[in-house]
Amino acid sequence: MADKKDYYEVLGVDKKADEAKIKNAYRKLAKKYHPDSNPGDADAEAKFKEASEAYAVLSDPEKRKQYDRFGHSAFDGSGGGGGGFDFSNMGDIFSEFFGGFAGGGSGNSWFDDLFGGRASRSRGPEPSRGADVRVSTRITMHEAFTGTIKKINVNFKGECSSCHGSGAKAGTSPEKCHKCGGTGQVVFTQQSFLGMMRSVGECPDCHGTGEIIKEKCPDCRGSGYKAAAKTIEVNIPAGIDNGQFVRIQGKGDPGYKGGTRGDLLVGVSVTNDTEFARDGYDLFSEVYINYPTAVLGGEVNVKTIDGEVIYEVKPGTVSGTRVRLRGKGMPTVRNRNTRGDLYITLIIEVPSKLTEEQTEALEAFRKTLTGKEKIKGKGKKKGIFGKNQ
Numbered sequence: 450m451a452d453k454k455d456y457y458e459v460l461g462v463d464k465k466a467d468e469a470k471i472k473n474a475y476r477k478l479a480k481k482y483h484p485d486s487n488p489g490d491a492d493a494e495a496k497f498k499e500a501s502e503a504y505a506v507l508s509d510p511e512k513r514k515q516y517d518r519f520g521h522s523a524f525d526g527s528g529g530g531g532g533g534f535d536f537s538n539m540g541d542i543f544s545e546f547f548g549g550f551a552g553g554g555s556g557n558s559w560f561d562d563l564f565g566g567r568a569s570r571s572r573g574p575e576p577s578r579g580a581d582v583r584v585s586t587r588i589t590m591h592e593a594f595t596g597t598i599k600k601i602n603v604n605f606k607g608e609c610s611s612c613h614g615s616g617a618k619a620g621t622s623p624e625k626c627h628k629c630g631g632t633g634q635v636v637f638t639q640q641s642f643l644g645m646m647r648s649v650g651e652c653p654d655c656h657g658t659g660e661i662i663k664e665k666c667p668d669c670r671g672s673g674y675k676a677a678a679k680t681i682e683v684n685i686p687a688g689i690d691n692g693q694f695v696r697i698q699g700k701g702d703p704g705y706k707g708g709t710r711g712d713l714l715v716g717v718s719v720t721n722d723t724e725f726a727r728d729g730y731d732l733f734s735e736v737y738i739n740y741p742t743a744v745l746g747g748e749v750n751v752k753t754i755d756g757e758v759i760y761e762v763k764p765g766t767v768s769g770t771r772v773r774l775r776g777k778g779m780p781t782v783r784n785r786n787t788r789g790d791l792y793i794t795l796i797i798e799v800p801s802k803l804t805e806e807q808t809e810a811l812e813a814f815r816k817t818l819t820g821k822e823k824i825k826g827k828g829k830k831k832g833i834f835g836k837n838q
């Protein structure tokens with residue numbers, strides 16, 4: 450951890466910076482390097498993580514004090530247990546900045562990829578949290594619009610009913626490991642050219658559990674768990690986007706030695722819609738208008754995700770004109786009454802077959818053209834000769 454950058458330096462603030470300043474600095478960095486805006490960019494990801502770690506420490510008065518006194522060694526875990534930074538409270542920080550949903554989890558796939566979720570620690574003699582269970586489901590854009598309930602089959606670890614999770618055969622119980630005295634850790638001594646080296650590691654006899662099972666439960670082969678399948682109804686909030694997660698607390702694998710259960714993470718994929726494209730909470734579609742309406746103006750029916758609306762086309766509308774219909778996009782996950790916008794691109798349709806009467810009318814119209822009509826938009830745009838006029 451010697452090459453770790455100073456947290457103040459990472460956020461670009463000085464050591465006397467107050468809470469608001471630190472928050473502001475992090476907000477800027479987080480926005481810039483957010484995985485959602487830099488997909489697949491490992492460098493941005495590292496910077497995002499670095500800034501998040503710095504913020505997690507400096508935004509917490511107690512941790513900041515420790516950091517000011519001891520530097521990075523305050524958190525490097527040299528005091529025992531695994532090393533590394535504890536990201537367990539990052540979920541709260543992120544929900545403050547980026548919003549979270551469904552049980553207070555981050556709800557973001559990148560969050561778990563980046564920070565390893567709130568995964569269980571290695572098995573030790575202490576109770577530990579169960580692992581998160583991941584499943585996925587597919588919904589339509591209309592379901593994403595309304596929100597939906599999906600029945601999902603989940604395979605997770607269930608407690609073995611024969612041994613009640615102890616892993617020992619019925620009538621027996623696990624014994625304290627003699628090698629480590631039940632601590633799960635042993636001190637290794639090694640002869641090296643520097644002299645005797647001591648290091649602490651997982652007990653090889655009990656694999657860190659602190660217990661030895663003499664007679665294994667035949668039903669679970671000593672694991673204490675059995676595969677269990679269950680159908681769970683998952684409430685998928687309106688506004689959810691492709692690739693997002695719904696986190697259901699306490700529906701993952703059971704914890705170890707009374708530790709809390711892990712969470713169920715439901716990855717949601719939203720199928721492409723034939724009518725609407727989506728970007729964030731905004732929707733995009735194409736609306737065809739006929740030539741007279743484009744020239745003279747008039748009403749057209751516009752299909753939105755929740756029904757038709759009438760749009761008044763302005764006279765002299767050019768093909769390709771994009772119009773915004775406010776509040777006709779997707780609802781936001783946080784509040785379904787707040788919605789994005791619908792952008793419609795107006796395209797003038799060219800009929801491929803006309804009746805005799807229509808042809809005559811168009812021919813008559815053509816005869817009236819003098820070539821001196823004022824044409825909307827002409828000459829305003831950058832021409833094909835690449836010169837601005």
Ligand SMILES: [Zn+2]
Pocket residue numbers: 609610611612613614615616617666667668669670671672673674
């Ligand atoms: Zn069992």
Ligand SMILES: [Zn+2]
Pocket residue numbers: 626627628629630631632633634652653654655656657658659660
């Ligand atoms: Zn042991």
